[in-house]
Amino acid sequence: MKEISFPTFQLSGKKAVVTGGSKGIGLAIAAGLAHFGAEVMITGRNEEALKEAAEGLSKQGYNVKWKVVDVTKKEDILSFFNHIDNEFKSIDILINNAGMNIRKPLVEIEEDDWDRVMDTNLKGVFLVGQQAAKRMIAQQRGRIINISSILGKTGASLQTSYAASKGGINQLTKVWAAELAPYNVTVNALAPAYIKTPMTEPFLQDNDKYTSIINRTMMKRIGELDEVIGPAIFLSSDASSYITGQILYVDGGWTSN
Numbered sequence: 001m002k003e004i005s006f007p008t009f010q011l012s013g014k015k016a017v018v019t020g021g022s023k024g025i026g027l028a029i030a031a032g033l034a035h036f037g038a039e040v041m042i043t044g045r046n047e048e049a050l051k052e053a054a055e056g057l058s059k060q061g062y063n064v065k066w067k068v069v070d071v072t073k074k075e076d077i078l079s080f081f082n083h084i085d086n087e088f089k090s091i092d093i094l095i096n097n098a099g100m101n102i103r104k105p106l107v108e109i110e111e112d113d114w115d116r117v118m119d120t121n122l123k124g125v126f127l128v129g130q131q132a133a134k135r136m137i138a139q140q141r142g143r144i145i146n147i148s149s150i151l152g153k154t155g156a157s158l159q160t161s162y163a164a165s166k167g168g169i170n171q172l173t174k175v176w177a178a179e180l181a182p183y184n185v186t187v188n189a190l191a192p193a194y195i196k197t198p199m200t201e202p203f204l205q206d207n208d209k210y211t212s213i214i215n216r217t218m219m220k221r222i223g224e225l226d227e228v229i230g231p232a233i234f235l236s237s238d239a240s241s242y243i244t245g246q247i248l249y250v251d252g253g254w255t256s257n
């Protein structure tokens with residue numbers, strides 16, 4: 001029998017960028033990447049929040065770099081990738097995570113609401129992913145993990161633009177996987193259900209909504225931030241080397257119900 005070589009989850013020597021890494025899911029994944037040995041750069045719009053996040057991680061023994069980048073601004077993204085080329089030197093892992101939501105009934109959505117959600121969640125993911133892909137093609141290696149949602153697959157009231165943006169992320173994940181596979185670059189999406197973060201906290205405080213979410217979830221609870229880290233590390237590491245174009249649901253069984 002051929003000798004089995006065991007995969008590693010270690011990320012030492014890898015350079016990772018997490019967009020929207022100043023709080024919530026992005027910050028948790030950034031901590032996880034650093035814990036598993038990667039050199040990490042977090043981005044977001046708010047400088048104070050980034051500094052605070054980096055200081056918090058530093059107290060836990062993880063030194064992460066940060067940079068202000070608004071993913072709705074192409075000039076910000078281009079200048080950020082110049083910084084990556086000149087200072088950070090390479091990008092092996094992209095966690096394409098920055099996102100937002102505006103919950104409104106279909107008939108009340110303003111054009112500007114639609115544009116803000118789509119520009120952040122879908123166009124931002126495209127623009128950042130495109131720049132990362134150029135570099136990963138050149139170096140013939142890389143991992144792109146786009147942060148989708150169960151709402152990329154299922155419907156729910158008040159989620160017109162958000163669900164459309166996440167459905168779009170699922171599709172571009174598959175297209176990029178096909179295009180980048182020849183270059184040893186894998187592209188997958190992580191699709192969480194409800195996880196308690198600054199984005200969802202106000203929504204989850206509504207008792208009726210909270211109860212309906214719990215009832216809808218096989219595991220009868222919402223997800224913890226730590227529970228997104230393991231899947232993100234798996235998709236970032238050599239352990240997932242033959243997995244591409246997949247949407248990995250981190251949803252306590254929601255989408256199988």
Ligand SMILES: NC(=O)c1ccc[n+]([C@@H]2O[C@H](COP(=O)([O-])OP(=O)(O)OC[C@H]3O[C@@H](n4cnc5c(N)ncnc54)[C@H](OP(=O)(O)O)[C@@H]3O)[C@@H](O)[C@H]2O)c1
Nearest residue numbers: 020022024025044045046070071098099149194195197199
């Ligand atoms: N929490 C959940 O239950 C859940 C479930 C499924 C999917 N998701 C997805 O997971 C991702 C993170 O969500 P979260 O709950 O952690 O949200 P969050 O706590 O609100 O964090 C969002 C992050 O994105 C950044 N961001 C927002 N707009 C940006 C922009 N235009 N440019 C750059 N950065 C921007 C924010 O920083 P600044 O505000 O400083 O820019 C922040 O760091 C999102 O894509 C979300 O759709 C979340």
